[in-house]
Each structure stands twice: as structure tokens, then as C-alpha cells.
Amino acid sequence: MTLVTEPTAAVRTRHPLRAESVRGFAPFAGAGILLTLGAMLAGSSARWQGGWAETAAELHTAVLITAPFAAAAGCWQGGRERRRHTEELWGTVVRTPLARFLASALPVVAWVVAGYLVAAAFAMLATWPFARGDRPHLALLPGDAVAVAAAALLGHVVGRVVPTRLAAPLLAMAGYVGLGMASTARSGSGIHLNPAFPVPSASLPVWWQPVAMALWTGGLAVAATLAYAARRRVKALVPLAVAVTAGALLAHTGNGLWHRDPLVHRQVCDTSTTPAVCVNARYAGMLPQVREALSGVTGKLKGVRNLPVRWADRGGAPRAHEAELPTLAPFGWSVVRGRLTSPTEFAWQAVASLQNRDCPFEKQEDPRVQRADDVVAAYLAPSPQQKYFDDLDAQGDASHRAELRERRAAKARFAAMTGDERRAWLSAYFAARGDCDPKGVPSL
Amino acid sequence: MTGLLLYARSRALPAALAALAGTAAFALWAAGRLDTYVDPDRRVPIVALAPLLAAAVIGTTLYTASDELDRTAVRPWWPRRLLQLAALTALAAALLPLAVLGHPEVFGPATVIRNVLGCTGLTAAAAVLLGARLSWLPVFGYVTAVYLGSSGARGRAATVWAWPMQPGAQPGAWAAALVAFSVGAALYAVRGARVEGPRG
Numbered sequence: 321m322t323l324v325t326e327p328t329a330a331v332r333t334r335h336p337l338r339a340e341s342v343r344g345f346a347p348f349a350g351a352g353i354l355l356t357l358g359a360m361l362a363g364s365s366a367r368w369q370g371g372w373a374e375t376a377a378e379l380h381t382a383v384l385i386t387a388p389f390a391a392a393a394g395c396w397q398g399g400r401e402r403r404r405h406t407e408e409l410w411g412t413v414v415r416t417p418l419a420r421f422l423a424s425a426l427p428v429v430a431w432v433v434a435g436y437l438v439a440a441a442f443a444m445l446a447t448w449p450f451a452r453g454d455r456p457h458l459a460l461l462p463g464d465a466v467a468v469a470a471a472a473l474l475g476h477v478v479g480r481v482v483p484t485r486l487a488a489p490l491l492a493m494a495g496y497v498g499l500g501m502a503s504t505a506r507s508g509s510g511i512h513l514n515p516a517f518p519v520p521s522a523s524l525p526v527w528w529q530p531v532a533m534a535l536w537t538g539g540l541a542v543a544a545t546l547a548y549a550a551r552r553r554v555k556a557l558v559p560l561a562v563a564v565t566a567g568a569l570l571a572h573t574g575n576g577l578w579h580r581d582p583l584v585h586r587q588v589c590d591t592s593t594t595p596a597v598c599v600n601a602r603y604a605g606m607l608p609q610v611r612e613a614l615s616g617v618t619g620k621l622k623g624v625r626n627l628p629v630r631w632a633d634r635g636g637a638p639r640a641h642e643a644e645l646p647t648l649a650p651f652g653w654s655v656v657r658g659r660l661t662s663p664t665e666f667a668w669q670a671v672a673s674l675q676n677r678d679c680p681f682e683k684q685e686d687p688r689v690q691r692a693d694d695v696v697a698a699y700l701a702p703s704p705q706q707k708y709f710d711d712l713d714a715q716g717d718a719s720h721r722a723e724l725r726e727r728r729a730a731k732a733r734f735a736a737m738t739g740d741e742r743r744a745w746l747s748a749y750f751a752a753r754g755d756c757d758p759k760g761v762p763s764l
Numbered sequence: 765m766t767g768l769l770l771y772a773r774s775r776a777l778p779a780a781l782a783a784l785a786g787t788a789a790f791a792l793w794a795a796g797r798l799d800t801y802v803d804p805d806r807r808v809p810i811v812a813l814a815p816l817l818a819a820a821v822i823g824t825t826l827y828t829a830s831d832e833l834d835r836t837a838v839r840p841w842w843p844r845r846l847l848q849l850a851a852l853t854a855l856a857a858a859l860l861p862l863a864v865l866g867h868p869e870v871f872g873p874a875t876v877i878r879n880v881l882g883c884t885g886l887t888a889a890a891a892v893l894l895g896a897r898l899s900w901l902p903v904f905g906y907v908t909a910v911y912l913g914s915s916g917a918r919g920r921a922a923t924v925w926a927w928p929m930q931p932g933a934q935p936g937a938w939a940a941a942l943v944a945f946s947v948g949a950a951l952y953a954v955r956g957a958r959v960e961g962p963r964g
Contacts, residue, residue: 352792352901352902352905355905355910356905356906356909357909359905359906359909359910359913360908360912360913362907362908362913363909363910363913363917363925363926364912364913364914364915364916364917366916366917367916381912382912384908384912385905385908385911385912386911388908389904389905389908392904393901396901403897413931485776485824485827485897486783486820486821486824488781488900488901489817489820489821489823489824489900489904490817490820492900492904493813493816493817493904496813497809497813500809557852652916669771746802751849
């Protein structure tokens with residue numbers, strides 16, 4: 321007798337999550353987040369591309385649209401069984417309600433988070449070639465990703481509970497308006513519970529803020545999920561307690577959650593010129609461009625005394641004997657993608673900063689002071705708009721035309737000076753900068 | 765029950781009309797809360813988001829549960845589809861500007877009407893490509909992305925791609941919105957919303 325055994329075909333069983341993940345709405349939701357975030361980042365690229373801190377701040381701000389989008393996507397997926405009329409069929413399977421819930425919810429959660437992270441990675445890659453200092457800021461990213469995941473999970477619960485076609489778009493709109501309104505609040509301990517709380521690019525979170533934010537948003541979402549789908553709903557109290565504890569910690573700490581980036585306080589300087597040229601250490605790589613833009617000014621100031629020691633970039637608060645460097649940040653104006661947009665305009669602003677006097681308005685309005693300022697600005701770095709204003713004066717009334725003649729005569733007298741005379745005059749001019757007496761300004 | 769009433773119920777029009785009225789009321793309430801009479805620029809959230817919500821509401825009415833049956837009808841469907849879309853758009857364009865009366869040079873009634881046209885057109889096009897029940901998704905993503913991404917955008921091109929956020933009567937923004945509405949309405953009138961099977 322021979323035994324015949326038929327070869328058994330290997331049965332490959334794939335996890336149900338795989339089918340849910342690669343088909344249906346979940347990949348579409350991930351692509352939607354990627355496209356939405358990509359459109360937003362592309363539109364605003366001038367204000368973040370080239371700055372690591374600016375890129376991180378923009379990605380954090382994006383939670384304003386990614387979280388509502390994720391919630392709406394989750395809500396749409398949550399209503400799937402109702403649309404398919406398969407709720408009763410699902411009720412007959414042996415899996416627990418929680419397992420059934422997670423089988424349709426987790427793929428959307430994973431895809432929207434993946435979409436967000438891929439967009440973030442693209443943004444970092446786009447910044448990299450134009451970065452002029454600093455390093456990638458990744459601290460807020462984990463908390464933001466969990467907030468997006470939590471929104472998708474909460475949306476799924478809403479989709480299961482609310483049986484209307486408009487549930488998803490209404491949830492999206494409510495989320496957007498709610499987060500937007502919460503982000504405009506400037507006071508109150510609750511503002512730090514907002515996952516889209518606007519964070520200035522010069523601020524960094526304390527190390528545990530992203531953890532606490534993740535526990536706050538994630539805990540709420542898990543609590544809602546368990547309360548809806550767990551066999552023992554009392555289990556929802558555990559993540560709820562975690563979320564409340566994390567939320568209380570965030571609210572209680574308040575502004576202590578953030579500290580200034582230490583780099584903001586540092587200056588990187590080129591001391592080979594007078595005044596020295598300093599830029600903020602966050603944009604250290606901008607120094608050669610700034611020095612080049614100011615080279616015409618510093619060349620003409622060689623041998624001139626009584627100048628400020630340096631141009632410094634301290635966010636509007638220069639120290640004594642310093643002049644404020646024209647602002648490099650926020651990006652999108654004088655700096656776009658790591659380049660000065662108009663070196664001529666930048667140099668003119670830098671000269672205006674050198675001329676800045678901390679004097680009453682009427683002292684600065686004195687014709688003698690104004691004429692001297694005009695001559696110095698025209699000599700060191702003429703305003704790109706000067707011809708326009710001269711033309712306006714030339715077409716104006718008699719007083720405007722007389723003033724224009726005076727200015728031109730003063731410039732001619734200044735141009736006729738020898739090099740030594742000019743340096744002596746400029747030294748006297750800058751010496752009078754700290755004195756608000758117009759008579760101290762040398763005449764022309 | 766007349767055919768017209770049956771048609772309206774089959775497209776969930778009573779609920780949509782109520783939702784449009786609710787949207788207009790919410791916009792009016794928000795305008796008061798935001799003190800938009802002090803600074804017309806504070807109207808931006810209303811100008812951008814109220815038409816978006818109205819378009820989402822209109823989009824849900826483009827769904828029909830009896831698509832195959834509808835297609836067996838003797839009469840052509842495109843006049844009904846076009847009339848429904850145009851009537852709901854006109855209603856939204858008449859109601860929503862009440863929240864932002866005055867200041868036409870910045871964010872006034874004309875900008876709301878423009879955004880209603882543009883958002884509804886995109887929603888109708890999405891209904892043809894994706895299905896009516898999900899037609900709100902692309903326009904929601906686009907408008908919210910432009911809302912956050914267009915501040916500081918300059919140049920003539922920005923008036924076209926950032927049309928929902930443009931103040932006054934920018935020709936580029938109006939052209940973009942009108943093209944969106946024309947294309948979306950034409951597509952929907954000719955093709956109808958995409959058939960959504962039982963797996964939808």
C-alpha cells in the first residue's frame with residue numbers, strides 16, 4: 321500500500337491592515353495632505369526657504385490646516401460602513417469592535433502622518449541648499465505629527481457617530497476656524513494647549529514640550545476611541561487621565577515652555593572694516609554678502625572717526641556705540657532664499673541706521689540736520705528712490721524747488737572737498753550724532 | 765408629491781438650503797464678532813471660508829443615489845443639473861455678501877461673490893472627477909493652503925493662483941474664479957457627478 325499525499329499549497333494570509341492601507345481612501349488622504357501642505361509651502365516659500373528656524377515654524381503653523389484636513393479624512397473614513405451599508409455585516413465578524421474600528425482607522429492615521437512627514441522632509445530638503453547657518457530644528461515635529469494623527473483618529477470617531485453627508489466638511493471647517501481662533505489668542509493659560517499655537521522662529525521648546533503635547537492630543541484621541549469602541553469603556557479613563565495630566569502641565573507651565581534660541585544672542589562679525597559688520601549667528605553665512613553690500617560704504621568711511629563700532633543684528637535693540645544692521649529676517653523682504661534681494665537698498669538702510677539719532681523729532685527736522693543727512697546718504701549709499709523724490713520736488717511749488725536747489729548746492733560743495741577735508745567733515749558729522757543740538761552738525 | 769419636490773428631496777435640497785442659510789447666518793454673526801466695520805481686512809476669514817463652506821454644501825447636493833436609473837430617463841439631464849447648480853450658487857452669492865457689505869475696494873461683497881463662484885466651480889469639477897460626496901475635499905485643501913501660504917505673495921501670477929485671498933476687483937482673481945466656475949459647471953452639466961458604487 322502506498323500513501324499518496326498531495327502537496328499542500330502554501331496559503332499566504334495577509335494582515336487585513338495591508339488591504340486597508342494600500343487600497344481605498346487612506347492613500348488618497350495621505351496624498352491630499354501632501355498636496356495641501358505642498359501648495360501652502362510653495363506659496364510661502366520666500367518666507368521660510370533658506371532658514372532652518374523659519375522652516376520649522378512654517379511646518380508647525382501648517383498644523384492649522386493639516387489637523388482639520390486629517391480630522392475630515394478620518395471622519396470620511398469613519399462613515400464608510402454607513403455609506404456601504406455594511407455595518408450589520410461587520411457586526412457578525414468575530415473580531416472585537418475595537419479591532420474593527422482600528423482596522424479602518426489606523427491606515428488613514430498612518431497615511432496622513434506619512435503625508436505630513438514627507439512634506440516636512442521636502443521642506444527641509446528645499447531649505448538645505450539655501451541655508452546660511454543654524455541647523456535643522458526638529459523639536460516640534462514629533463508633537464505636530466501626533467497632533468495630526470490624533471485629529472484623524474478623533475475624526476474617525478465623529479464619522480462613526482454623526483450620520484450626515486456634511487459631517488466631514490463641517491468638521492474640517494470647524495477645526496480650521498477653531499484652531500485659527502485659538503491661535504489668535506495671546507493670553508490665558510489655555511493657549512498652550514493649542515497644538516497649532518504660533519511659535520516665533522527665534523523660540524525653541526523645552527525638551528519635554530513635544531512629549532507633553534503628544535500625550536495631550538494623543539491621549540484625548542485614544543480616550544475617545546476607547547470610549548466609542550472598547551468593550552470596557554471605562555478603559556478610556558486611563559488615556560484621558562494621561563491627557564489631562566499632560567494638558568495641566570502645559571497650561572501650568574505657560575510661557576516657560578519656550579526659551580530663546582541661544583544663537584539669537586550671538587553675533588558673527590567681520591572686524592576688518594570700520595564700522596565692523598556683524599550678522600546674527602543664525603544667518604552667519606550671510607556675512608560675506610552683507611559685507612559685500614556694505615563694501616562701498618565702508619570704503620568711503622576709511623579714515624573717518626567717531627563712527628559706531630559696528631553694525632549689529634540684535635533684533636532692533638543695538639547696544640551703545642552700535643548701529644542696527646537692516647533686518648535680514650523675517651525672510652521674504654530683504655532676504656529671499658539666502659540672497660539679499662537688493663544690496664543697494666540694503667546699503668542705503670545701513671547708512672540710515674548709521675545716521676540714526678535718538679533725538680526729539682523737531683531737532684531732527686532742523687533744515688541744517690536734514691541737509692547734512694541728505695548729503696551723507698547721497699555720498700555713502702544713494703537711495704534708489706532719490707531721483708523720484710528729486711523729480712517730485714522739481715515739479716512742486718517754489719519752496720520745494722528752492723529746497724531742491726539747496727540740496728544740490730550742498731552736494732556740490734561736499735563733492736568739491738578734498739579727501740582730507742571730507743573725512744574731517746564726516747568725523748565732525750558723526751561726532752554730532754550723539755548730540756541733539758543742530759548747531760553741532762557741521763555746515764556745508 | 766410633484767416631480768420637482770421629489771427631485772429636490774432626492775438631492776437633499778431642503779437640508780442644503782437650511783445649511784446655506786445657516787452658513788450665511790454664521791458669517792453674519794462672525795462679522796459682528798470680528799468687528800469688521802472697524803477694519804475691513806478682518807473680513808478675510810469670512811471672505812475666504814464662508815464661500816468654501818457654501819460650496820461644500822452645494823457639492824453634497826450633486827450626489828444622486830439613483831444614478832443608473834436617472835440615466836435611463838428620456839429627457840436630457842444637463843438642463844436640470846445646470847439649473848440646480850446655478851440656482852444654489854446664485855442663492856449663496858446673494859446671501860453671503862450680506863455679512864460684508866461696503867468697502868468694495870478691499871474685501872467687500874464682490875470678493876465674496878467671486879469666491880462663491882470659484883469655490884463652487886472647483887467643487888463641481890471635483891464632483892465629476894471624485895464623486896459628489898467627496899467633492900468638498902480638494903477645494904478645502906486648496907483654499908486653506910492659499911489662506912496660509914499667500915500672505916506676502918506678490919506679482920501678477922499671485923493674483924491668479926491666490927484668487928480666494930485677493931482684495932478688490934483684481935482682474936486675475938476674477939478671471940481665475942470665472943474660469944473655475946465655467947469649467948466646473950460645464951463639466952458637471954455634461955457628465956454629472958462621478959458614479960459612486962457600493963464601495964464608495
